[in-house]
Amino acid sequence: MPQTPIPEAGPAPHALNLPGIGRWLLAAGLASLLLRLWIASTFPVTGDEAFFYWWGVYPDWGYSDHPPMVGWLxxxxRATLGDSLWSIRLPVVLLPLGLGAALWWGLKDASRERAAWAVLLFWLAPLNWLNMLITTDTPLIFWSALSVAALLRAxxxxxxxxxxxxxYALSGLFLGCAFLSKYFSVVLGLxxxxxxxxxxxxRLAGLAVLVLCALPGxxxxIAYNMSHGWSNIMFNVYNRNEAEAFELRKPLMYVGMxxxxxxPVAAWxxxxxxxxxLATARSQRLLACVVVVPLLFFALLSAKKVIGLHWVLSFYPFGFALLAFAxxxxxxxxxxxxIAVFAGLHVLVVAALYMTTLDTWRTTRPLSNLYPQVVRSxxxxxxxxxxSSPxxxxxxEAYTAASIYGFERRQYMPVFGVGRFHARQDDMLVDFSxxxxxxxxxxxxGPPRLEEFAPYFRSVRALEFVQDGVPFYAVEGQGFNYPAYREGVLGEIFKRFYNxxxxxxxx
Structure with a gap:
């Protein structure tokens, strides 16, 4: 049977209390937008952002770690607003507004008032005040929310x-776009x-239409992976999971996260x-499935893997929707x-961090542990x-540093050495010959071990330089020996990551 709205006492369920909740929505939406814009304009680029930036410089049908949507975005x-950190972060700055619109569109026919509360509770969550980092999750969350909203209406x-x-066709199209963003869209399909x-x-006929329209993603x-060594599958299924084992702390961390x-207020x-x-879950079955099935899936997965905070974000808005209806x-x-008080505490912490100086990070524990990374950023x-030298x-030596330095120069910086299973896009872009x-x-x-570099150069020497009290190191190798590097490093990469x-x- 079609989903039914929750019976409500008092005003009709389609009446929106604009003088009350409308002011809350305007204040939360505008204040959080301004804060995200400010942070996006002042916070330095992160390693992941700088890495994904090059996906946008070299657009393709896919990339080493994930499908291509964030690179296309x-x-x-870059093509419309220019090559700046602010412009590439703008989609994630605007993302909560788009998600709020999707929630409203998908839920307003059940109850306009409850739909408005769902948007408000979601907008008040601390993450929507502070997150301005462009990642593969940005388009995933957007397309997933649109897919669910279209299915709710269908x-x-x-x-x-x-x-x-x-x-149903629109929901499937959006699901296909979510798949082209990140493989976590499979959990939404589940x-x-x-x-x-x-x-x-x-209504399996409707599901069939949905699936058919999602298939292009x-x-x-698949076509990209078949012609690029199944790089997405190797990364997501094999290489990143080799050392995973059960630890009790992992499911406990998942619950805490x-x-x-x-x-804590909403949880209580x-x-x-x-x-x-539970009564709401029985009457809003699709909404309940979109929340409960992913939660259970990640709970099972947490027995062996640490569930990252960003893993659950494409289902996050609908948890607040379920709560708003219940x-x-x-x-x-x-x-x-x-929730507003909880978010306010986060805003105060961010404001306090922005009032610090480099000297504060250098002399104050535990901030001093992060001081070298702050200086680098x-x-x-x-x-x-x-x-640099002409x-x-x-x-x-690592993709995070290479990405950050390369972004600053607007010139791609290769990773020297085997590296890790992350960021193997380097293998596709760089010809060491x-x-x-x-x-x-x-x-x-850190201080380099010259014996690890010596086989690939005619001569090597260590360099050390200091920036704001932090020592940085480099190895200068003269006369690069590509055949030796191909056998000793590229051969090891091939055996380790392309099995x-x-x-x-x-x-």
Whole structure:
């Protein structure tokens, strides 16, 4: 049966209390937007952002770690608003507004008032005040939310008419775009499958249309992987999971993370009104599946893997929606105020951090442990000025440093050495044979061991330079020996990271 709205006492469920909640929405939306804009304009680039930046510089149908959507997004921002950190971060700055619109669109037919509360609770969450980092999760969250919103509207159609099929098709199209953002979209597909199999078998035709319209996304990704050594599969399924084992702390960390994400206030109210929450889950079955199925999936996965905070973000908004439909009306304002206070504490911490200076980070524990990374982030240009020299090729020992330095120079910086399973895009972009015989300086993370570099150069020497009291190191190698590097480093990379199962066909 179509999902039914939650019965409410008092005003009609389609009446929106604009003088009250409307002011909250305007204040939360505008204040959080201004804060995100400020942080996005002043916070230095992170290693992941700098790495993804090059995906936008070299647009492709896919990349080493993930499908291509974030690279396409960055390429679009560079082409329209210019090559600046502010412009490539703008999509994530605007993301909460887009997600709020998706929540409203998907839920307003059930109850305009409850839909407004869902948007408000979500907007008040601390993450939506502080997050301005462009990552693969940015388009994933956006397309996932649109897919769920379109499906919610399709499921409220009384009959499988043309409009309903159009909404199922739209949901599938958005799901395909989510798949082209990140493989976590598969978990959303699993939630859909559970919902239709358990509750809506009479509408399997709608599911079929959804799946059909989602297929171009996986088709593009499979075609790319077949011609690029299954790099996404090797990264996400094999290379990054080799050392995983069960630890009790991992599921406990997952539970703690989820309480933090939904905020302790909302978690307490959800527990206190658990009967109302269960009743809402029974009447809002699709919404419940979109929340519960991913939570259970990640809970099972947490037995072996540490679940990252960003893993659950594409399902995050709908947890607040479920809560907004479940809590008694008199508790919604209390929940909003509690979340607002929790977010305010985060804002105060950020304001305090912005009032610090480099000297504060150097002399204050535990901030002093991060001081070298802070100097590298804020004094990148000065560091590069010290290490650069005419006619010398700059490289780095790790992808984070290489990405940050390369972003500052707007010139791609290769990673020298085997590296780790992360960021193997370097293998596709860099042809080390062009450096044969040249002088290379490799920026290292600590005092270098020259014996590790000596086999690949005619001569090597260590360099040390100081920036704001922090020592930085590099190895200068003269006369790069490409054949030796190909055998000793590229050969090891091939054996370690490209051990492609024979069952995966390649073009």
């Amino acid at each position: 960055i390429a679009l921002m 499921e409220r159609r009384a009959a499988l008419d043309r409009a309903a099929y159009g909404l 939630a859909y499958l559970v919902y239709f199999a358990v509750y809506r078998r009479e 996986p088709a593009i990704n 989820m309480i933090y994400l939904i905020t 109210l959800a527990f206190r009104h658990r009967k109302a929450l 809590l008694p009306r008199e508790q919604l304002a209390a929940c909003a105020k509690g 804020y004094k990148t240009a000065e560091i590069l000025k010290q290490v 006619g010398v090729v700059l490289m780095a 062009v450096y044969q015989g040249q002088t290379i300086r490799v920026i290292t993370g 492609i199962p024979s069952a995966l066909p390649m073009t």
